[in-house]
Amino acid sequence: MRKKIVLIDGHSILNRAFYGIPDLTNSEGIHTNAMYGFLNIMFKFLDEEKPDYLTVAFDLPVPTFRHVMYKEYKGTRKAAAPEFKQQVPLMQDLLRSMNINVVTCEGFEADDIIGTIAKTSARDGLDVVIVSGDRDLLQLCEEHIKIRIPKTKKGGTEVEDYLPENVFETYGVTPLEFIDVKALMGDTSDNIPGAPGIGEKTATKLIAQYKSMENVFEHLDELKPKQKENIGNNIEVLRQSKILVTIKTDVDLGFKLESAGLDDMFNADSYELFKRYNFKNMLSKFDKNMPQKELEVYDNFKEVTEFNEVEDIFNKVKEMVECGKQIGLAVLAEESLSGIALSLSDEEIYYIPCTGFVNENYLVARLREAIKLADGRLIVTSGLKSVLKFMDTTSLYEYSDVPENAFLDLSVGEYLLAPNNESYDYVALARTYMDINLPTRAELIGKDSLEKASQTNNENLVKYACLQSYIYLKVANNILDNLKKMDMYDLFINMEMPLIFVLYEMEKQGVRVDKQELIDYSAVLAERIEDLEASIYKTAGEEFNINSPKQLGVILFEKLGMPVKKKTKSGYSTASDVLEELAVDYPIVNDILEYRQLAKLKSTYADGLTEYIGADGRIHSNFNQTITATGRISSTNPNLQNIPIRMEMGKLFRKVFIPREGFSFIDADYSQIELRILAHMSGDEKLIESYNSDVDIHRATASHVFNTPLEEVTDLQRRNAKAVNFGIIYGISSFGLSKDLSISPKEAKQYIDQYFESYPSIKDFIDGLVENAKENGYSITMFNRRRPIPELKASNFMQKKFGERIAMNAPIQGTAADIIKIAMIRVYDELKKANLKSHLVLQVHDELLVEVANDEIEKVREIIEKGMKEAAKLKVSLEIDLNVGKNWLECH
Structure with missing residues (x-):
């Protein structure tokens, strides 16, 4: 071999x-x-x-x-x-x-x-x-x-x-002939000249026909006049280019x-460098060089195989929590509960399996008994939402009866400490707090399900379970101490921990979808996409793959002769910004942009969402608490926070989301929450006065910026002021604002300068955010949430500017994220306390969607208004737009 x-x-x-x-x-x-x-x-x-x-x-x-x-x-x-x-x-x-x-x-x-x-x-x-x-x-x-x-x-x-054979199949030339193709077309990324007007398609066609560039030179008379001119006038340059591209x-x-x-x-040696560069998830490759203390507890991992031992363990757990001692808990579950691991101390680390041993209901009942006694957050775990899925015995439309004050979720705590990290699992926690490397799930049981691993690799399954509960117990107090040192303990205990139960309920509830409406809408989109395809092919004069940047580039820039705005190593750029610039002069490009948007709508939402509709007719999305560095909640499988609403055809997707029988939707959306936070945090008197006098904030800003009486502000001035208002929050540049408003960068800079002259304390506040972030290495919200900003140390100008924009925006956006979380907790608590049938079902940035029983609408409206408006005390009022409807679209 x-x-x-x-x-x-x-x-x-x-x-x-x-x-x-x-x-x-x-x-x-x-x-x-x-x-x-x-x-x-x-x-x-x-x-x-x-x-x-x-x-x-x-x-x-x-x-x-x-x-x-x-x-x-x-x-x-x-x-x-x-x-x-x-x-x-x-x-x-x-x-x-x-x-x-x-x-x-x-x-x-x-x-x-x-x-x-x-x-x-x-x-x-x-x-x-x-x-x-x-x-x-x-x-x-x-x-x-x-x-x-x-x-x-x-x-x-x-x-x-x-x-x-793959080269020939793809390019129609042999590997050696490929050299001549590259020489003819040149390479813009390396500034190697080719023949003017000769792109990859033409160069490939010529070499495929004539077999070499020299042979093309000998047959110039057979070429099209423009090709003959462009190649014939550059023969020596092309020969040099061939030398340059020949390896x-x-x-x-x-x-x-x-x-x-x-x-x-x-x-x-390499281990030390991997550690130095913080390549934590690669350290598992260094098993033999890792500190051996990780192996000391392996002998204390025990799979419980006698029923009387289970009773003894839970009796001891109850005694420990009654005495205020922590217990490490890991729940192994997929479709059903496979087992649990409990760490009581370094010497007592147990795995209790369900499969073929203890009945799942019995195991849950005994664990719930202990949890009810664990007031004081003594049950230490990670990924609490998945734990609740198997601990909660209530029906779908009831609120969980698992006590909130029993748990510490370490993944959420560590997320607050290091929001830029990729992982917060037991392996990452062990590396951070114990300087040891542990085998991952993949290394212990591969891709096997938990059920299969219990049959074929049970020893490693036990190790996997026990390692988790052991690490949780060992590192819990380190995480709590760090949260206290960084002044985020209150944020963790009173915001992030209660939020877990809110998100769990939202996932359990899901949101109902009219499947047939979704299928019908997919057909409407398909029809419009076909019309656009036909129009594009007609203008182009041929059919081609519109989704292929390579083929699209050839059509637009070679066949139709549009001006080339940008090239990449693989050819012409057909990115959205390039096409939007061309769309002003070329109707076919407008069709292509609409085609792209509608094709994404159809594949991602019309067809994609259908796959997520469960047997109950509802979509149960995952709401993630430890993904975004800003503190915002994200949604996956599917992403229900990204339903497009700016396009009219995208907005219609909200129509397919419907409440169950006898219910309606209440949608409540904070009004200009980030601008209100800016007014509060900056203390700018003009902005505060504008909000407290209840005038149109954008019209008031236009009045100040353009020195125009409020009643004389034009719609254009208001629109421009609105763009500046929101742009300031995101650290917009004069170039960015000029693109948004279709004005010159010079004029945009004047708008921004005039804004800061009108609101000088906002300028001082924003500059202060950047300076503080540079000094501390992180930004901070009103509620002490930190966001590290390593980009501020970058030597690259663009990277550093990006870091400055983060420093300007993160305190405001992060505070908005904190406020909506507080509102969610308040609304959830009040709905539960009143024993109502209504539930939160969705959160989309600054917006809450509640599925409300028709006989509870007025009561729930009061709860939502109070919960959202009183979520934070600002120098300006928090206002919401609240609407009731029979589908999500009707609420807007």
């Missing part, structure tokens, strides 16, 4: 990771997003390919033979972002610490290094796999050299694999295969 070597294009993959992953920094302010993404990609390909050898090639920041040969090339190539450049040497050092072969060569680029090693290795009998985002490397394909190109699609990573395969590297062996990647 042939051995295998994987060659990674270091700069290409690092660059892809840099732009594909949001900025990350460690505690030292070092940017790490590119390194983190690179490692994820590298590990993915190592797992898939299982090579014998590995080498990573990097460019050196010195002139190469291409720079020397073509002087303009170096000067015009786009400079790398400072945050990216910072990570290149760090990535190389990290790879070397992992004993991975890193190759650079003065005067040559990574492409040439890879080309040389690839061809040499293939000749020496190895299979070669090249990993790169650069399609120039397709020219290297041969029988034993495969190119793998990772690309982002729908938020995930997909890989395109190329052998010679060298004979660089004198002194490469030795044995230096590329994979050996001891996960060692003490």
Whole structure:
């Protein structure tokens, strides 16, 4: 069997990771997003390919033979972002610490290094796999050299694999002919010139017909007049371009295969660097180098197999909670309860299974007895909503009777402390608070269900359960202490913990959907989409894949001759901002934009939502408390907070959401809550006076900004003032405002300057938010919620500006998120206390939707108004828009 070597294009993959992953920094302010993404990609390909050898090639920041040969090339190539450049040497050092072969060569680029090693290795009998985002490397394909190109699609990573036959199938040319295609069309990302007006489609067609660029030169008379002119006038330039795009395969590297062996990647040195860069979820790869104290308690993990032991354990649990002692709890459940783990101390860690042993109802009943005694938050767990699903014995339309004051949810507590973290599970908690690495669920039981694991891998299932309850018990007080030190204990206990029960009830209730209405609306959208397709094809003069950016680019910019606004490495950009600019002059682009919007509406909502309708006719979305850095609640599976309402056809989706029989909807939406928070937090007297005098706030702002009597403010002035009002909250720039209002940046800057002259204390307040965030490293809300802002330490101007916009907005948006949470808790508590049939069913940013029994409408209206208006005491009143309807659309 042939051995295998994987060659990674270091700069290409690092660059892809840099732009594909949001900025990350460690505690030292070092940017790490590119390194983190690179490692994820590298590990993915190592797992898939299982090579014998590995080498990573990097460019050196010195002139190469291409720079020397073509002087303009170096000067015009786009400079790398400072945050990216910072990570290149760090990535190389990290790879070397992992004993991975890193190759650079003065005067040559990574492409040439890879080309040389690839061809040499293939000749020496190895299979070669090249990993790169650069399609120039397709020219290297041969029988034993495969190119793998990772690309982002729908938020995930997909890989395109190329052998010679795949290159021909995709491009209609051989790998060697691909060089001539690249030379003819040029490469804008590397500023390599091609023939003017010759795009990829034309270049490919010419090379497919004539087999080489030189042969094209010999048959110029056979070409179209414009092609003949553009190619004929640039023959020498194109010959130079061919040299530039041709990868060298004979660089004198002194490469030795044995230096590329994979050996001891996960060692003490690399472990320290992984820790330094905060790559927590990768530390599990370092098992043998981790502190061994994690193993000390394994001998104390016990699966309970005797019924009398279960009784003894629960009797002890009751005694402990009566004495005020904490218990660590982990619930293992999927469709049904598999079992629970209880940690009473370091020596007493138990797993009680349901499958084939204890009846689920009995186990829940005994646990509930203990929970009722645990007043004082003595049951320490994580992911409490999923615990409640199996502890709650009430019917669907009743409120849970599980006592709220029994629990601590550590995932929510840790989220408050580190809202930018990816995970708050037992593995992450152990790393943060105990400096130990634990096996993940995937490492212990793989992708097996809990039921299957109990049959085939029970020992590891027990370990998985006990580890969770043990870690929860061990780290609980550390988290509570940190919350107190950071002045967020009250936020945790009085806002985030009660909110868990509110969100649990909303998930349990779900919201009813008229399935047939949804199906009918999908058909309406399909008909309109077909009409748009026909119109687009007619104008284009041919049918093509409208959803393909590549094909769309060829139609718009080559066939229809529209001005090229932006190019990417893969061709013409057809991003929304580009098309919106073109739509002013080209009706077909308007059709394309509408087509895209309606196609998304149909696939994501009309068809997508149908899949989530349960047997009860309701959609039970997940409401997430630990996802957004701002503190906002998010919705997934499906996302019901993102139902489009700005488009008329999107707004109609709300019509399919209906209450159950005998009920209506009440929709209550805070009015301008973020502007009201700005008035309160800034203390600006003019803005406060405007709100308290109950005038139209945007008209009042226009009056101040444009120095116009209130009664003489025009609709245009009001519209502009409204854009400035909301733009200020989000740190809008003069460029951004100019685009929103279709005015010049200079005029937009005048509006912003006039605004701050009219409201000087707002200017001081916003500047203060940025300065405080720079000094502290985080922003803070009225309720002490913190948001770390590492972007403020960025050396890149755009990144730093982004951080400043976060610093301006996060305290206001975060405070709004806190206020709606308080309102939700108040409304939920009052509905439950009054033993009403009505329930909260949805929360969408500043809006609450309540399914209200028809005989409870007036009572519930009072509860909602009081709960929302009195959620916070501001210097201005909190106002709501409240409406009743027979579907969600009717409420607006």
